[in-house]
Amino acid sequence: xxxxxxxxxxxxxxxxxxxxxxxxxxxxxxxxxxxxxxxxxxxxxxxxxxxxxxxxxxxxxxxxxxxxxxxxxxxxxxxxxxxxxxxxxxxxxxxxxxxxxxxxxxxxxxxxxxxxxxxxxxxxxxxxxxxxxxxxxxxxxxxxxxxxxxxxxxxxxxxxxxxxxxxxxxxxxxxxxxxxxxxxxxxxxxxxxxxxxxxxxxxxxxxxxxxxxxxxxxxxxxxxxxxxxxxxxxxxxxxxxxxxxxxxxxxxxxxxxxxxxxxxxxxxxxxxxxxxxxxxxxxxxxxxxxxxxxxxxxxxxxxxxxxxxxxxxxxxxxxxxxxxxxxxxxxxxxxxxxxxxxxxxxxxxxxxxxxxxxxxxxxxxxxxxxxxxxxxxxxxxxxxxxxxxxxxxxxxxxxxxxxxxxxxxxxxxxxxxxxxxxxxxxxxxxxxxxxxxxxxxxxxxxxxxxxxxxxxxxxxxxxxx
RNA sequence: GGUCCCUUCGUCUAUCGGUUAGGACACAUGGUUUUCAUCCAUGAAAGAGGGGUUCGAUUCCCCUAGGGACCGCCA
Numbered sequence: 001x002x003x004x005x006x007x008x009x010x011x012x013x014x015x016x017x018x019x020x021x022x023x024x025x026x027x028x029x030x031x032x033x034x035x036x037x038x039x040x041x042x043x044x045x046x047x048x049x050x051x052x053x054x055x056x057x058x059x060x061x062x063x064x065x066x067x068x069x070x071x072x073x074x075x076x077x078x079x080x081x082x083x084x085x086x087x088x089x090x091x092x093x094x095x096x097x098x099x100x101x102x103x104x105x106x107x108x109x110x111x112x113x114x115x116x117x118x119x120x121x122x123x124x125x126x127x128x129x130x131x132x133x134x135x136x137x138x139x140x141x142x143x144x145x146x147x148x149x150x151x152x153x154x155x156x157x158x159x160x161x162x163x164x165x166x167x168x169x170x171x172x173x174x175x176x177x178x179x180x181x182x183x184x185x186x187x188x189x190x191x192x193x194x195x196x197x198x199x200x201x202x203x204x205x206x207x208x209x210x211x212x213x214x215x216x217x218x219x220x221x222x223x224x225x226x227x228x229x230x231x232x233x234x235x236x237x238x239x240x241x242x243x244x245x246x247x248x249x250x251x252x253x254x255x256x257x258x259x260x261x262x263x264x265x266x267x268x269x270x271x272x273x274x275x276x277x278x279x280x281x282x283x284x285x286x287x288x289x290x291x292x293x294x295x296x297x298x299x300x301x302x303x304x305x306x307x308x309x310x311x312x313x314x315x316x317x318x319x320x321x322x323x324x325x326x327x328x329x330x331x332x333x334x335x336x337x338x339x340x341x342x343x344x345x346x347x348x349x350x351x352x353x354x355x356x357x358x359x360x361x362x363x364x365x366x367x368x369x370x371x372x373x374x375x376x377x378x379x380x381x382x383x384x385x386x387x388x389x390x391x392x393x394x395x396x397x398x399x400x401x402x403x404x405x406x407x408x409x410x411x412x413x414x415x416x417x418x419x420x421x422x423x424x425x426x427x428x429x430x431x432x433x434x435x436x437x438x439x440x441x442x443x444x445x446x447x448x449x450x451x452x453x454x455x456x457x458x459x460x461x462x463x464x465x
Numbered sequence: 466g467g468u469c470c471c472u473u474c475g476u477c478u479a480u481c482g483g484u485u486a487g488g489a490c491a492c493a494u495g496g497u498u499u500u501c502a503u504c505c506a507u508g509a510a511a512g513a514g515g516g517g518u519u520c521g522a523u524u525c526c527c528c529u530a531g532g533g534a535c536c537g538c539c540a
Contacts, residue, residue: 011540046539103538109535116532119467121537141538158503168536177536183540207535208470230471230533238536265477268489272478275488294478297533304477304490313537314503354502364501413499432500440501458510 004036006198008062008069009076009187011043012054016061017247018300019232019240022266027200028067029267029288036383038297039194040069045186048269050077051260058115061249064100065259065266066281074194076186083181083189086219087142087174095218096174098140100127103177114259121170122451134286142175144184144214152210156199157290159226162206169210184208188215200227200290203297204239227290230270230297237299256358258324260316261309270298278311310356316349328358343450350446368450373459379433387430390420394431395460404453406445413444435459 007091010016024040031038040062044050059073099122106122113120128276134140145168154162166327174185177269181189187208191199199209199381204226216223232240240247252262264279271294272278273287313321320347336344344351344365355361367373384389396414398404416427428444435447435456 013540043540049539106538114466117466121467121536161468164469170536173538178538180538182538187540200497202534204534205540208540229471233533235476239534242493268477275479277477277489294471298477300491301476307490315475353504400496428499444499465516 002195002197003196004031004034005039005194005196006031006036006200007039007041007074007191007194007196008067009041009043009297010058011046011049012051012058013046014054014242015056015246015248015250016054017240017242018249018262018266019247021065021249022062022232022269023069023200023202023229024062024067025065025263026271026288026293027268028069028197029284029430030198030200030290032285033288036197037070038067038332039071039074039196040075041074041190041194043183044185045077045080045181055441057248062250064253065263076190079186079190080181081192082193083186084175084179086189087181087185090144090174090215091142093218094145096142096144097127097171098131098134099143099171099173100138100140101125102135102138103144111356121168122172124171128172139177141173141177144174144211144218145172146211146214152213154206154209154213154226157225158230159228159295160295164210169207169214172211174215184211185215188212192216192219192221196224198225198227200229203228203231204453227293228423229293230295230417232269233297233299235299240300246300246302253328254364255326256360257305257309258312258334258358261312262305263307264312265308267404268416269300270294313352313355313358313361318345318352321348321352325358325361329362332359333362334369340369343452347442347446347450350442350450354442364441367438367441367447373435373437375433375437379437379439382433382439383430385427386420390416390422390427391430391434391460393419394427395457398453398456401453404449406449409448410446 003216007033008027010020010024030036040059042055042058044055044339062069064118087096091098101122104182109123110120122143122389126140126143146169150166151163152166154164156162172184174180175181191212209226209228213223233427234240234244242248245251246425249262253259260281263281266282267279267288268277269289271292276283276287279287322341325344325348326336326341347365347368351364393416394412397416398409399406401412413424414425417424420426429439432441432444432447433439435451441447442450451459
């Protein structure tokens with residue numbers, strides 16, 4: 001048995017979106033499940049559109065979600081000479097030929113086909129023409145001599161047998177008239193040279209697979225296995241593209257989605273293992289298989305991502321959560337001041353109960369992070385004279401406390417409720433507003449204790465007068 | 466238009482011929498609760514339609530309908 005090798009081969013012509021991330025994840029999981037290797041190949045042969053910026057974004061995205069490639073990134077543009085050599089070999093073997101059609105001529109044919117509403121396919125004009133008829137002033141493209149007779153069956157590991165008439169595959173270009181290789185050639189040569197055994201990619205590549213299979217056959221190379229996974233659709237039911245909002249990983253991380261949550265979500269999007277929903281990395285490696293991949297495209301569901309994130313927030317250790325929260329604030333909000341980090345750490349146990357995202361934690365903890373409380377007028381109106389009296393009583397009552405724990409605070413509040421002939425809200429709400437500037441937030445005891453006696457006194461006295 | 470793929474609750478899915486069609490998210494209701502939440506309980510919610518095959522079809526086959534992908538000297 002050959003050692004399993006998979007690859008993810010994006011082109012750095014745009015930011016990697018969540019669909020690509022899932023494809024990478026599936027390839028990575030499959031190879032790890034089989035104790036094999038996973039490679040990252042940057043397909044940067046389109047010099048016009050490829051950008052280093054995108055290459056880095058791709059590498060960072062995969063790193064962020066925990067998909068790690070074996071070995072260095074494979075840079076396709078460095079292998080162009082190999083691709084050209086194979087094209088020449090194909091030419092020599094009679095599996096390819098020179099086509100002297102100008103691009104204008106081809107465009108014209110396509111236009112006409114469209115007008116007549118018939119499918120365009122290159123008419124194989126130069127397939128059997130002799131070289132002597134070639135125009136002198138035109139550089140030819142090299143086309144692959146595709147099969148015309150019969151059918152080809154692709155034994156797809158996800159979709160089953162897919163049969164296609166060979167004559168629907170045109171004589172595709174493998175070398176442009178400037179001598180550079182095109183995608184189908186480069187990809188086949190690279191996959192072969194990298195000893196890729198399983199090609200797992202989006203459904204949108206299926207036609208390419210039939211073309212690439214023919215190159216393999218012509219070169220007498222051993223065919224890899226193919227698995228075409230259904231695409232991820234937007235809520236509108238269309239193929240997800242780079243232009244869609246909320247499509248890159250950064251769109252998610254900036255609102256406080258954590259990598260393990262998104263990884264788990266993506267794993268379960270289009271793949272399942274019985275009724276299991278939550279998978280650690282190790283579990284996903286252990287259980288991942290191609291049989292569990294569904295055949296129909298699936299839609300992105302934000303509320304599901306959120307609830308997955310919520311699950312991870314509540315179930316990860318507070319230490320780990322703090323590390324993620326800290327770097328989240330650092331990157332997208334304000335850096336947590338050193339002197340506040342202990343308070344935040346201690347408060348995580350109640351902060352996390354109200355949070356679906358790291359951003360929620362941030363919003364609920366600003367009263368700790370920021371020293372000056374800001375108020376809005378509507379809330380301030382609730383602080384009437386009666387409320388001020390209660391607050392002032394509370395303030396003097398806590399002076400004698402030395403532990404400043406819940407069991408000490410509870411009786412004080414209860415007494416205030418009784419002596420002022422009110423309910424919990426009558427005491428709790430004004431306190432909350434003055435302490436945090438908001439009617440909403442963590443439990444009142446949590447707020448008081450997390451702030452500490454000194455800070456509570458300070459904030460109360462600033463507002464009573 | 467041609468080729469290919471898909472079709473179970475709103476969404477992600479389980480079921481590999483016999484189930485009261487299960488779970489999760491979302492939703493609704495009730496309970497716990499100092500706000501908002503959490504948590505707990507309960508509920509509503511699905512096999513696109515039509516033909517076969519079979520003792521029996523969500524499951525196998527065919528047709529129809531609907532949806533999607535591809536149709537570059539991009540990758």
